[in-house]
Amino acid sequence: MNLKLAWRNVWRNKTRSLIIMASVAIGLLAGIFVLGLYQGMMRSRVRTVIDTEVAHLQIHHKEFKEDYDPSYTLDQELISKNLKKISEIKSFANRSVTQGMLATTTGTSGVRIYGIQPKEEIEVSQLAFKIKEGEVLNPSKKNGILIGKKLADKMKLKLGSKLVLTFTDRESSVTSGAFRVNGIYQTINTPLDEVIVYINRSTLNEYLGLEDTSHEIAILLHRDEDLELVKNSLQAQFPRYSVMTWKENSPETDLMVGTINQYSTIIIIIIMIALAFGIINTMLMSVIERTREIGMLSALGMNRKKVFALILTETVILTFVGVPVGFILSWFSILYFSKAGIDISPFSEEAMSSFGFTSIIYPEFPVDTMGSVLIIVISTALISAFFPSLKAIRLQPADALRQ
Amino acid sequence: MNTVIDAHQVSKTFNPTTIPILAVNNVHLHLERGEFTALVGPSGSGKTTLLNLLGGLDKPDKGSIFINGVDITKLSPNALIDFRLNNIGFVFQSFNLIPVLTARENVELIMQLQHKDRREINERVETLFREIGLEDKLDTRPAQLSGGQQQRVAVARALASKPQFVLADEPTANLDSKSATNLLDIMAKLNQEENITFIFSTHDVRVIERARRVITLVDGQIHSDTAKVSTEVPHTAQKRTP
Ligand SMILES: Nc1ncnc2c1ncn2[C@@H]1O[C@H](COP(=O)(O)OP(=O)(O)O)[C@@H](O)[C@H]1O
Numbered sequence: 001m002n003l004k005l006a007w008r009n010v011w012r013n014k015t016r017s018l019i020i021m022a023s024v025a026i027g028l029l030a031g032i033f034v035l036g037l038y039q040g041m042m043r044s045r046v047r048t049v050i051d052t053e054v055a056h057l058q059i060h061h062k063e064f065k066e067d068y069d070p071s072y073t074l075d076q077e078l079i080s081k082n083l084k085k086i087s088e089i090k091s092f093a094n095r096s097v098t099q100g101m102l103a104t105t106t107g108t109s110g111v112r113i114y115g116i117q118p119k120e121e122i123e124v125s126q127l128a129f130k131i132k133e134g135e136v137l138n139p140s141k142k143n144g145i146l147i148g149k150k151l152a153d154k155m156k157l158k159l160g161s162k163l164v165l166t167f168t169d170r171e172s173s174v175t176s177g178a179f180r181v182n183g184i185y186q187t188i189n190t191p192l193d194e195v196i197v198y199i200n201r202s203t204l205n206e207y208l209g210l211e212d213t214s215h216e217i218a219i220l221l222h223r224d225e226d227l228e229l230v231k232n233s234l235q236a237q238f239p240r241y242s243v244m245t246w247k248e249n250s251p252e253t254d255l256m257v258g259t260i261n262q263y264s265t266i267i268i269i270i271i272m273i274a275l276a277f278g279i280i281n282t283m284l285m286s287v288i289e290r291t292r293e294i295g296m297l298s299a300l301g302m303n304r305k306k307v308f309a310l311i312l313t314e315t316v317i318l319t320f321v322g323v324p325v326g327f328i329l330s331w332f333s334i335l336y337f338s339k340a341g342i343d344i345s346p347f348s349e350e351a352m353s354s355f356g357f358t359s360i361i362y363p364e365f366p367v368d369t370m371g372s373v374l375i376i377v378i379s380t381a382l383i384s385a386f387f388p389s390l391k392a393i394r395l396q397p398a399d400a401l402r403q
Numbered sequence: 404m405n406t407v408i409d410a411h412q413v414s415k416t417f418n419p420t421t422i423p424i425l426a427v428n429n430v431h432l433h434l435e436r437g438e439f440t441a442l443v444g445p446s447g448s449g450k451t452t453l454l455n456l457l458g459g460l461d462k463p464d465k466g467s468i469f470i471n472g473v474d475i476t477k478l479s480p481n482a483l484i485d486f487r488l489n490n491i492g493f494v495f496q497s498f499n500l501i502p503v504l505t506a507r508e509n510v511e512l513i514m515q516l517q518h519k520d521r522r523e524i525n526e527r528v529e530t531l532f533r534e535i536g537l538e539d540k541l542d543t544r545p546a547q548l549s550g551g552q553q554q555r556v557a558v559a560r561a562l563a564s565k566p567q568f569v570l571a572d573e574p575t576a577n578l579d580s581k582s583a584t585n586l587l588d589i590m591a592k593l594n595q596e597e598n599i600t601f602i603f604s605t606h607d608v609r610v611i612e613r614a615r616r617v618i619t620l621v622d623g624q625i626h627s628d629t630a631k632v633s634t635e636v637p638h639t640a641q642k643r644t645p
């Protein structure tokens with residue numbers, strides 16, 4: 001009876017109830033959509049980081065990252081042999097790396113120089129797809145160099161331009177060499193494009209005074225889930241080296257993934273607080289309008305628990321009719337945009353790419369956070385129901401009936 | 404006969420701290436089972452306040468009110484609500500019914516609050532609607548009923564819980580004279596045939612005439628209390644009107 005009464009009471013003021021239900025649905029749609037957007041952004045950022053920047057795992061000499069000393073080399077033959085036996089590994093690339101200075105007739109710029117073997121590298125960091133002008137390094141052109149678009153613009157370099165790289169070899173003496181721009185690449189992470197340049201590994205090793213060796217091995221896995229497993233196994237096999245995951249090699253990305261969930265929760269809570277005010281307001285109005293009627297129910301012998309339950313039920317109905325609608329709407333809209341993508345470049349291409357984000361976002365339905373969204377919605381309904389219900393049971397029948 | 408209401412030295416003051424209004428002043432009242440009593444007096448004389456006190460809707464400042472031997476002034480708020488549910492029937496002046504419930508559902512609500520079983524509820528609803536002559540309006544919402552019909556449903560609802568007595572505060576005030584007479588006929592019939600105890604306030608002369616006992620309130624005090632000798636006269640309006 002209480003449920004029937006509550007249901008009918010909700011529909012007494014159709015317009016008012018529909019407005020609240022629509023607000024709940026739209027609020028939920030907005031909240032879930034923002035979550036989906038964030039998640040899509042994060043997912044694509046993580047993909048980019050893994051597939052084009054730092055791979056899943058990297059192996060270095062334990063001290064290499066401290067000062068990029070060229071003498072901290074890896075036993076690449078042994079490592080390569082072992083890596084080939086691990087079925088979770090998709091591909092890997094040996095690199096030699098050093099810090100140096102790039103100079104042209106017009107100026108200088110600090111760079112990190114990667115010595116790569118183009119064939120391997122293409123498999124690990126999708127280098128070929130990043131080339132905008134010219135081509136990937138050719139092992140036979142010993143002095144070819146690949147530079148980023150950002151750096152090219154800054155240093156006014158073009159295809160075929162000449163430049164000089166200066167760096168410190170393993171004997172700590174400064175050496176330099178002349179190079180010619182063989183290709184210009186561009187990624188969505190512009191800060192990196194300004195710093196990283198690629199040359200042939202054999203060339204770099206020669207300048208550094210090294211044999212056929214490397215400082216860094218980047219490993220790509222078939223599946224993201226195997227990350228910790230492979231890391232632990234490799235670390236156990238090579239205790240002298242450090243094996244680091246993308247989370248360690250790109251800590252800012254890991255941090256972003258962590259904080260984004262908190263942001264999402266905060267956004268949902270803000271939306272819900274706004275909704276709660278609407279619901280409380282509506283239900284208080286509805287209770288005040290029915291003062292006499294509620295007083296009469298109490299006079300006739302409906303106890304306070306039942307009166308409280310009645311108003312509570314009404315509020316919960318009011319809130320929850322909008323919930324499935326909101327869920328369905330958000331599911332469909334996310335489904336649509338997950339295919340079509342949302343191009344936000346007109347607003348913030350610069351800002352996005354300086355943080356390493358693409359400007360087309362493909363939202364994803366935030367399955368993982370749905371549980372907390374539901375908990376927040378339920379709490380909102382119950383908290384909003386509390387005050388009107390309290391108001392209702394505080395009515396004194398004699399006073400209420402005089403109205 | 405046994406006692407239904409026994410009120411002693413009942414007083415009620417509104418706004419005791421600002422402008423005190425002594426709405427009910429030292430009232431003694433004794434009501435036996437089967438009485439058909441009118442509470443009369445000018446507007447503001449304290450009729451509603453007294454009925455609210457007798458019905459446990461309000462607490463007196465002084466005095467005691469025994470209903471069927473229980474001092475309701477001593478009951479906790481929750482116990483009082485339960486007591487009202489099981490012992491007192493109410494008919495108010497207007498807007499008696501819950502608008503979103505049908506006539507039947509309005510009556511059933513009381514019995515559901517009492518946790519009566521479905522079969523008993525159905526039987527009682529049938530009986531009550533036959534008595535008020537609205538068997539054909541069971542599934543009608545209050546808005547589709549006339550004022551008189553609504554008050555008859557209210558009477559049926561008041562009786563649904565099988566109360567000790569029925570309190571009616573100006574039940575005919577918003578009715579035309581035909582509906583008022585009709586409602587009084589039903590109440591009088593229930594009183595005579597089922598021995599239901601009624602106490603109702605009114606200032607309608609035709610209603611006062613139908614009562615067998617008339618208590619007059621003036622300024623919250625009982626001014627007169629007269630039992631009529633015409634108790635045994637048949638109850639229909641035509642025969643009672645000179
Ligand atoms: N809740 C209240 N607060 C203040 N004064 C009240 C209240 N209820 C009734 N009164 C006053 O008490 C007196 C009796 O009122 P009431 O019992 O309603 O009389 P009646 O029903 O005979 O018209 C009136 O003077 C009225 O103004």
Ligand SMILES: [Mg+2]
Pocket residue numbers: 450451452572
């Ligand atoms: Mg009154």
